[in-house]
Amino acid sequence: MMHQAFRICRNLFFVLLAGLSGAACVEFECRASDPLCSPLAALLLYGQQRFRPCRGGPTTTATFYGYAGAAGGDEGRSVCLTANGGIVLAGSVAADIPTLGGKSALNPYAGAGQNGLIVRLDGSGAVDWYSFVGAAGGNVFLNSISETADGGVILFGYSSVNIAALGGLTPRNAYTGANDDLAVKLNSSGVVQWYTFLGAGGDDQGKSVIGLGDGSVLAASTSGANVPSLQGKSPVNAHSGGSDGRLCKLDSNGDVQWYTFFGDLAAVNFVFGLSSESDGGAVLASSVSANVPAIEGHAPLNAYVGGYDGMLARFDASGHLQWYTFAGSAGFDQYLSVDVDSQGKIAISGTVLANLASLEGHSPLIPFAGAGDGIVARYNPEGTLDWYSMIGGGGADQLNAVAFDATDNVYAAGLVGGGIVSLGGQAPRNAFSAANDLLAVKFSPTGAVQWFTMLGAAGDDRATSIVPTPSGGAAFNGYSDASAPTLQGKTAVLPYAGGVDLFFGRIDANGDL
Secondary structure: OOEEEEEEEOOHHHHHHHOOOOOOEEEEEEEOOOOOOOHHHHHHOHHHOOOOOOOOOOOOOOOEEEEEOOOOEOEEEEEEEOOOOOEEEEEEEOOOOOOEOOEOOOOOOOOOOOEEEEEEEOOOOOEEEEEEEOOOOOOEEEEEEEEOOOOOEEEEEEEOOOOOOEOOEOOOOOOOOOEEEEEEEEOOOOOEEEEEEEOOOOEEEEEEEEEOOOOOEEEEEEEOOOOOOEOOEOOOOOOOOOEEEEEEEEOOOOOEEEEEEEOOOOOEEEEEEEEEOOOOOEEEEEEEOOOOOOEOOEOOOOOOOOOEEEEEEEEOOOOOEEEEEEEOOOOEEEEEEEEEOOOOOEEEEEEEOOOOOOEOOEOOOOOOOOOEEEEEEEEOOOOOEEEEEEEOOOOEOEEEEEEEOOOOOEEEEEEEOOOOOOEOOEOOOOOOOOOEEEEEEEEOOOOOEEEEEEEOOOOEEEEEEEEEOOOOOEEEEEEEOOOOOEEOOEEOOOOOOOOEEEEEEEEOOOOOO
């Protein structure tokens, strides 16, 4: 069914009209046949519609690429569009960056070890500001970033060290030891508004976060130990005793509203991706090492096969499981990212190490290429498969990120370990260079390839995150261990520093820089 999307941004006029505040933009999505499907309806109903974070504000067609890092092991993990047409990046760095793009850090590098890094760029790729999150004596990894309803950002990852104070504030919930999940809220200027730890002294790895329209946030992680209580709350579903997935909802002040576990004592459940639903629920993507025969009385829609399987799970707004399903072979398969469109359709991306000749009675639109392929799939709202494809060039290939645009096209990004000369009848917008190249692909709602491109130099280049832009292109973040002095005739807006650097950019509606 055809539908339309309108981008509505909060400003003074909207404040006077509807009592709203902040500077965030949201997407109002509706069926084209609905008589209320109009910009005016979008304005009047703004406060009641689904918040679509990181979809940006003004339309800009500027394209660029660049690097950010020190001369060590630095990784980009997530990207978000900003309301002013720029992008904000999250990742981690192994050494100090004294200046970046002529700016100094808002919060300084904390000392030896990995620090979380946040970089905000304007619409042309110039640095607005950057900041670190960390403490001496341990490591902090920021794996995910999302826009919040007030125009700020929420960061999520994990820390192996206590951060006693950050931006003059103390944590809402204390550090417990080992690796704790870490959430940090910043305003649009990079000022810390709150931060909190979520753990129980085990091995917790915060992976994905998303902002909701009421200012609350959902955060997903892998929890290596039971957390019997968080800020006085007990879990909706108990920890299995193994390594479980965990979904947590925080209010706009960073305090726990509820949390839940999902897994099995015999399984390791590595959670990677999270997306929100229009009703306040969530869909999570993960990879499990063994069968999970039941969760909250539900059996899987599609059975576990063997080895590591991809897992997709849907939760309601109170943290109760609604359904879950598996996909995979007897080898090592992962669902790494997930997004939900306006109709409740679900896109996933990940990797498969063996041919999936059939899945839920479907054959792939694009068949397995060999060695290891990326996988992209679309599911119906009730958890049944719609279509899937395997994407690769005969090497070890991955699709680490997936996202819908406002018209339900699907964008996927990751890496390709061998050149792809043709994909779905399309030639690449930029040719393969060497080793691993960053791979980005745009699919139609029915899974047809619209364009694909490969970006990189003679090293390991990969995307870990992608988000569509209002102009029909996409912004990406990832990392690279080699410099590409030029790409498609452009030079980097920030130069390569050495070692492994964050690798970011924005491509246009044709897949070009």
